[in-house]
Amino acid sequence: MRDLSPINILSRWPDRASIHADVLTVDQKIQMVAVHRWFSRNSIPSKFWLALVEGAAKRGFKVTPEELAGAHDGRRRCKAA
Incomplete structure (x- = not known):
C-alpha cells in the first residue's frame, strides 16, 4: 500500500495534456x-x-x-493497493 496524494493520482494519466483534455468537459475555458x-x-x-x-x-x-477526497483530507490518509 502507498499513501495517495493529488500528485500520485494525477500521475496515473499518461501526460498533463490528457488531464487537461478530461477536465475540459467541466470548464471549456480552463487553460x-x-x-x-x-x-x-x-x-x-x-x-x-x-x-x-x-x-x-x-x-x-x-x-x-473517495481517493480524491482522501488525498485532499489532511486529517486522514487514503491508501491504495
Whole structure:
C-alpha cells in the first residue's frame, strides 16, 4: 500500500495534456497552466473530480471520488493497493 496524494493520482494519466483534455468537459475555458498548478500545489479543485473519475474510466484505469477526497483530507490518509 502507498499513501495517495493529488500528485500520485494525477500521475496515473499518461501526460498533463490528457488531464487537461478530461477536465475540459467541466470548464471549456480552463487553460493548461491550471493543470500545472495542480501539480505544484498538490491539490485538485473539487469541481473537476468527477471529470477525472470519468476520464480515468475512459482511459482504462480507476480513480474514485473517495481517493480524491482522501488525498485532499489532511486529517486522514487514503491508501491504495
